[in-house]
Amino acid sequence: MVFDIGIVSNKKILLVDDEEDIVNLLETVLRKEGFKNIIKAKNGIESIELCKREKPDLIVLDIMLPDIDGFLVCQEIRKFSTSPILFLSAKDEETDKILGLGIGGDDYVTKPFSPKEVAYRIKAYFRRHQIGSGKQTSYSIGNLSINEETGEVYKNRNHVILTAKEFQLLLMFCKNPNRILSKNLLYEAIWKEDYLSNENTVMVHIRHLREKIEDTPSKPKFIRTVRGLGYKLVTQENI
Template sequence: MSKILIVEDEIKLRESIGQFLRSEGLAVIEAADGLTALKKVREEKPDLLLLDIMLPELTGIQICKIVRQEWSTPIIMLTALGSEDHVLDGLEQGADDYIVKPFRMRELVARIRAVLRRHHALPATGNVLAYGELNLDLDAVRLEKSGREIPLTPTEFKLLAMMARQPGRAFTRLQLLEGAIGETFENYERTVDTHIFNLRKKIEAHTGKPQYLQTVFGIGYRFGEKS
């Protein structure tokens, strides 16, 4: 049974989410502020964080940044309608997904299950893909650059592995969503851009002229072919 930590300061919403998730067979932990959330992450080791952006003590963005320094725990951000900048901030700090309030509970559960699936079903083929300074171990779910491990979120790893298996091939955003993430939702394709942006910061020597994650204008992205 997957354990979900709901971090939400609106009592009625937090309780409603918790009740619905329990009815769907998920275990639930709750926190009403940022400091309590971090304490429960350390003590309870949840399988996924459902994290509101606007919180007392620490914001959801701050929590996401702290969590990503220590754990690869999947994170879904909860955001108010129209808070696009907050969404992008959360994704840049390593969040795996987001959902805009108000939302349907069944869509929320679908998002949770999709993120958990890709977290627990990362590639395990026994192959190591080597490109320039990069070594992508698909079995150990590990990326190294010049011998130094580069921490990736589950979503980042799956996107990178999908493209690196077929260098030179142009992928549309929709193909990347379906192949690496496994789910598509309305207005969801633009999140790929943020994940690619984050990956470039981690692996490219010059993000403005990427060697590995190249933009194919009007289409999407490709992994640069071996030189």
Template sequence: MAHTLLLVDDEEKVLEFMEPFLRQEGFQIITAKTGNDALRKAKEKKPSLVVLDWMLPELSGIEVCRELRKMNRMGIIMVTARAEETDKIIGLEVGADDYITKPFSLRELAARIRSVLRRIEGPELSEHQIERGELSISESQCRVWKRGKEIPLTPTEFKLLLTLASRPGIVYSRLQLLQAALEDDILNDERTVDAHISRIRKKIEDDPSNPIYIQTAYGFGYRFGDRL
């Protein structure tokens, strides 16, 4: 079954640029030009992934992204003309799985879409549950609980946490995490891993500034605590 994409941009020419190519790539396409229309169509059509422009009328792309994250496990790629690192990190921190900066090639966009969809679907996982401290991580259900309360994670966040928690004490470089958890060592920036890790810590740590689960190995990368 073809994946449904929701393309959100207030410029008709941008939608006309993306839509024909992505249809040829085998995707079903829905479009929206405003933030409110995007939320309405996302609720009605339940797309697999949303390509979301940062600058929108009514609601900004950032506001829309926050609301989309309250819905089902759809992928979100932010499209922005902002090249500054801080702007990209803001997009990731509110729930985007990836970002792409204008101008971009359609081939790169399609590659990023497929990369995020792979993260959402994941490989076929065995019935296996990891217990680490107060965390319970279900591979088969792609769900995480702490003290019995479920913690909502994006697909990218879940794969990063699962990768680290599967081998406590082992240090992963940012590049290794891109390859193992995000399946992407070419299109993505290693610094995006830091933004994802920051968001995970805010969700699973009692004190994100003094983490016990995901620890920083300064100068190398990250490890999952092995004394829990």
């Protein structure tokens, strides 16, 4: 599929960082890459208000903000938005990465970073999610309804808010029902990177997905763990 540059120019990006030099540099690089609609916030409270009002398509969020940290901002945003969130952090701790991805983040970049790398990651995200034929595909599994075209999920007719990565995982399971999917396969398919030792990333996202779609997350009926092999979506009981 050829990537439509018009899709990039129409996307609204929210940059959240109190370091003005970093924000200005990111904005300059993003505009050179074709992004025309860029909004900025210097603190957590302002970013939450902008998200509610402007509804950005993607958020670049620094963790170390002057008022409230980026993790709390992410949790608040996830109450009303599924827009992908790319974390910026001066910390390179594995625990911080896992925490960020676990509470609803979709990517994590450590400072100092290349602005072009951030721009590439953003473009890659939109390229992977570019609408192709426009044909609607929906899935109904138990009390769940999943719409691929709109990105919406309903449980017992109640709207379920998923992060971008959580929705991609659920969709991957829906397209491969009753099939065991390894952590390696899931990570490389969703994150588009080599698996290496990123086992915790998949586990954390699966746990949070279960918390949102399962009646009893500790005893899931949909996304089952197949010990030593991976996970599978069970669409019917095989006794």
